[in-house]
Amino acid sequence: MSRVLVVGIDGGTLDLIRPWAEQGYLPHLARLMDEGAWGPLESTIPPVTSPAWPTFATGKNPGKHGVFDFIRPSGGEFEMVNATSIRSRTLWQILSDAGRRVGVVNVPVTYPPTPVNGFMVSGMLSPHAGRITYPDGLLEPYRDELGPYRVAPSVQYKKGNEETFIADLLDLVERRGRYALRLMEDQPWDFLMVHFQATDVLQHAFWKFVDPTHPRHDPEAAARFIPKMRQVFQRVDGFIGQMLERLDGDMTVVVMSDHGFGPLHWVVNLNLFLLEAGLLRLKRDPLTWLRSSLFRAGLTPASVWHLIERVGLQNYVWLISKSTRNKVVSKFLSFDDVDWSRTVAYSIGHVGQVYINLKGREPHGIVEPGAEYEAARKRVAEVLGELRHPETGRPLVDRGIPGDQVAHGPYAHRGPDLHVVFDGYRAIAFPLFATDSRLVTRQIRGDSGCHRLHGLLIAWGAGVRPGQAVEGARILDLAPTILHLMGLPVPDDMDGKVLTSLLSSDRPVVYEHVDREAAAAEEGLSAEESAEVEDRLRALGYLG
Numbered sequence: 126m127s128r129v130l131v132v133g134i135d136g137g138t139l140d141l142i143r144p145w146a147e148q149g150y151l152p153h154l155a156r157l158m159d160e161g162a163w164g165p166l167e168s169t170i171p172p173v174t175s176p177a178w179p180t181f182a183t184g185k186n187p188g189k190h191g192v193f194d195f196i197r198p199s200g201g202e203f204e205m206v207n208a209t210s211i212r213s214r215t216l217w218q219i220l221s222d223a224g225r226r227v228g229v230v231n232v233p234v235t236y237p238p239t240p241v242n243g244f245m246v247s248g249m250l251s252p253h254a255g256r257i258t259y260p261d262g263l264l265e266p267y268r269d270e271l272g273p274y275r276v277a278p279s280v281q282y283k284k285g286n287e288e289t290f291i292a293d294l295l296d297l298v299e300r301r302g303r304y305a306l307r308l309m310e311d312q313p314w315d316f317l318m319v320h321f322q323a324t325d326v327l328q329h330a331f332w333k334f335v336d337p338t339h340p341r342h343d344p345e346a347a348a349r350f351i352p353k354m355r356q357v358f359q360r361v362d363g364f365i366g367q368m369l370e371r372l373d374g375d376m377t378v379v380v381m382s383d384h385g386f387g388p389l390h391w392v393v394n395l396n397l398f399l400l401e402a403g404l405l406r407l408k409r410d411p412l413t414w415l416r417s418s419l420f421r422a423g424l425t426p427a428s429v430w431h432l433i434e435r436v437g438l439q440n441y442v443w444l445i446s447k448s449t450r451n452k453v454v455s456k457f458l459s460f461d462d463v464d465w466s467r468t469v470a471y472s473i474g475h476v477g478q479v480y481i482n483l484k485g486r487e488p489h490g491i492v493e494p495g496a497e498y499e500a501a502r503k504r505v506a507e508v509l510g511e512l513r514h515p516e517t518g519r520p521l522v523d524r525g526i527p528g529d530q531v532a533h534g535p536y537a538h539r540g541p542d543l544h545v546v547f548d549g550y551r552a553i554a555f556p557l558f559a560t561d562s563r564l565v566t567r568q569i570r571g572d573s574g575c576h577r578l579h580g581l582l583i584a585w586g587a588g589v590r591p592g593q594a595v596e597g598a599r600i601l602d603l604a605p606t607i608l609h610l611m612g613l614p615v616p617d618d619m620d621g622k623v624l625t626s627l628l629s630s631d632r633p634v635v636y637e638h639v640d641r642e643a644a645a646a647e648e649g650l651s652a653e654e655s656a657e658v659e660d661r662l663r664a665l666g667y668l669g
Contacts, residue, residue: 127377127588127610131318131603132365133232135174136325137382139165139581141335142358150355153366154583157380161585162627164595165385166603170531170544171476172384172576174249174325175206177600178233181383182215184604184619188532189213192234193540195250195667198473198480200488201460201558205655207250208235209648212536214616216604217241217316223613226313230305231320233383237648244312246304248320251276252654267307275300278323281664282330282571290330291353294323295360302364309371316611319368321361327354328386329666332574336388341573377588377610381603382580389575391515391552392566394559395472395479395545401564402508406467413462420458425561459558465489470505470542475556475667476576477545479505479525486538502527502542509545515565521547535641550577556667572666590629598624609634 134142146155157163169176169187175195176187183190191212196203211234217227221242229235233249238259245259253276258264264274280286280293298321305319331354333339334347365380372378399405407413463471465482469492472479481501484490492501506525514521526544529537547553552565553575560566582598585591588610601621608615609623614637623634650658 127375127586127612128315129317129377129379129588129607129610130368130372131316131379131381131607132368133178133318133320134324134361134380134382134581135233135320135322136328136384136386136576137380137581138328138385138387138577138579139163140385140387141328142581145355145358150359151362153362153369154380156369157365157378157583157585160591161378161583161589162591162593162595163581163583164598165579166381166582166595167597167599168384168576168578168580169600170526170578171474171478172550172578172580173476174233174383174576177383179211179215181381181600181603182217182232183211183213184216184601184616184621185213186532186534186601186620187540188534188537189618189620191536191539193532194474194478195662196474197539200465200482200490201463201471201473202488203473205250205650205658206234207648207650208237208239208247210234212647215239216607217243217245217318219608219613219616220316220611225315225611225613228308228312228314228317230308230318231301231322232318233320233322243314244308246274246308249277249322250658252650252657253277254657255654263308264304267304271303271307272300274304277661278326278665282326284571287331287350287353291327291350291356294327294357297323298357298360298364302360302367306364306367306371309368316607319364321364323357324361325386326665327357328574329389329572330574332386332388336573339388339573340390372586375587377584377586379603379607380581380583380585381600383600385577385580386574387549387577388551389553389572390567391521391548392560393477393512393521393547393552393554394561394564394566395477395554397559397562398509398512398564399470399472399479399505402511404469404505404508405471406464407458407462408464413458416458416462420559421562423562425457425559457558466491469501472554473557474541475553476550477547477554478541479543479545481505481542483542498542505543512564514548521552521565523547523549550575584624584627588628588630590627593627595624595627598627605634 145151169180176192179190179192187193192210217229220227227241227243229245231248236247236251238245238247247257251257280290282290333341334350468482482490483492509522512521523546528540528542532540582595605615605619605621606624614635616639617636618639
C-alpha cells in the first residue's frame with residue numbers, strides 16, 4: 126500500500142496559489158494540480174489554526190478531541206492548550222501503533238512531542254527552550270551545517286519594515302525546509318508530514334497588497350510587495366519540488382491547508398456590545414467606575430499601542446516580563462472588572478466565540494442548564510442582530526451558529542456556546558475584553574487579512590485518480606483517507622469519511638470498532654513556557 130507525504134501550507138488559499146501556479150510562479154504545485162486532483166478543503170468552525178490541525182490529525186470534530194482555540198477560557202481567565210490537550214489518538218499515533226514509521230515536522234499543537242514510531246519536531250505553540258523533538262536531540266547532528274532550528278518568526282510586521290519582515294519569513298521557510306529534507310533523507314518513514322507556517326503569518330500582514338478592494342490597498346506598494354509575497358510561496362514550492370525528487374516507489378502526496386484567507390477590515394469589541402445590551406455587567410465599585418470612565422474617554426490598549434508604534438518600540442514589548450505587562454494591562458478596563466454574579470454572557474477568542482456564564486461550567490456561573498441556558502443563548506443571538514456595519518449600516522452579523530451544531534462528543538461542553546460570523550469573516554472579535562471604546566474599530570495592528578472557511582487540497586501520486594475534481598472535502602476527512610491509502614482500517618469513531626472519489630483504487634473501506642479511548646492526563650506548560658507561547662500569540666495577533 127502507498128506511502129504518504131503530506132505538506133501543510135498554513136493558510137494556503139486557492140485564491141492565490143491557483144493563479145500563481147497557472148502563471149508559472151509555482152511550478153511544482155502546478156505539476157501536482159495538473160497531474161492530480163485538487164479543490165477547496167473545508168476547515169473547522171471557526172477556521173482557526175489551533176482546532177484545525179488537531180481536527181486533521183484525529184479525523185474528529187473538536188467535541189471529540191477537545192481543542193477549540195489556542196486557549197481554553199474560563200470566566201475571563203484562560204490557559205494555553207498544547208499537544209496533551211488533544212484527547213484522542215492522532216494519525217501518527219495510530220500509524221505508529223500499526224507498526225508504520227512516521228515523521229512529523231513543524232505541525233502546530235504537537236508540543237510537547239509525543240513518542241512515535243519514528244521522529245517528531247513540534248511546531249507552532251512550542252517554546253524556544255523546550256524539548257521540541259522526539260527522540261530528544263534529533264536535530265543536533267545538523268545544527269553546525271544548517272544553523273539553529275527556528276521555532277517561530279522573529280520580526281513582527283509594521284508598516285515600513287516590509288523588507289525585514291519578508292527576509293525573516295524567507296529564512297524561516299529555508300531553515301525549516303532544509304531540516305525537513307535532511308530528516309526525509311536520513312530517517313526511514315512510511316508517512317511524513319512537513320508544515321510551513323510562514324505563509325499564514327505573511328498573509329495576515331500583506332493581504333492588503335493582493336486585494337485591490339481592501340481599504341488599505343496602495344497600488345504603488347502592491348506593485349512593490351506582491352513579488353516579495355510570492356517569494357515566500359515560491360520558496361515553499363521549491364522545497365516541495367526537492368521533496369518530490371526524493372520520492373520513489375508507491376507514493377501519494379497530499380498538499381493541504383488548515384484554512385483559507387481573505388481580507389480583514391474591522392475588529393468588533395464584542396464584550397462592549399454585550400455590556401451595552403445588559404448581558405455583561407461591571408462591578409459597582411469606585412475603581413471599576415473610574416476605569417470604565419477612562420476607557421470610554423480613550424485610555425485603552427489601542428491608544429497605548431499606537432503610541433508604542435509611533436516611537437518604534439512594538440518589537441521590544443515582548444522583551445518585558447509577562448508579570449510587568451499584566452500589571453500594566455490590569456490598569457485598563459478588563460475581565461477583572463466584570464461582575465460575574467450578574468453576567469449572562471461574555472466573549473473570549475479572536476473570531477467571535479461567545480460563552481454563556483453557565484452554572485456548573487463557569488467558575489461563577491449563574492445561568493441554569495436547560496431552558497434558561499437556551500433562552501440566554503437565543504437572547505445573545507437576537508441582540509447580535511442589532512450590531513451594524515460602521516459604513517453601510519447593514520447588519521454586521523451574518524450568522525450566529527450554536528455550539529452544538531459545530532461540535533459533539535465528550536468535550537463539546539468546553540467549546541463556545543455561539544460562533545459569530547461577522548461580515549463573511551471580514552470582521553473578527555477582539556480576543557480578550559476590548560481594544561478601545563468603540564464597538565467596531567479598525568485593526569490596531571498591521572494585519573489586513575484573516576482566515577476563511579475553505580483552504581486547499583491537492584492530491585497526487587500512485588493512490589490518486591488524476592483529473593478528479595475535489596468537491597465537498599473537509600479537513601477531518603484526510604486522516605481516514607490517509608489510513609485507507611496506507612492499507613489500514615479506519616476507526617469507526619472518526620467523523621471524517623474516506624474521499625474514495627479521489628482514489629485510484631476501488632478497494633472497499635474497512636472500519637474497526639474503537640471503544641471510547643482512555644486519554645492520557647493533560648499536562649500544562651510550565652509558567653515560563655506558557656508565558657512565552659502566550660507572548661508569541663499576542664505578537665501574531667491571536668490574543669490581541
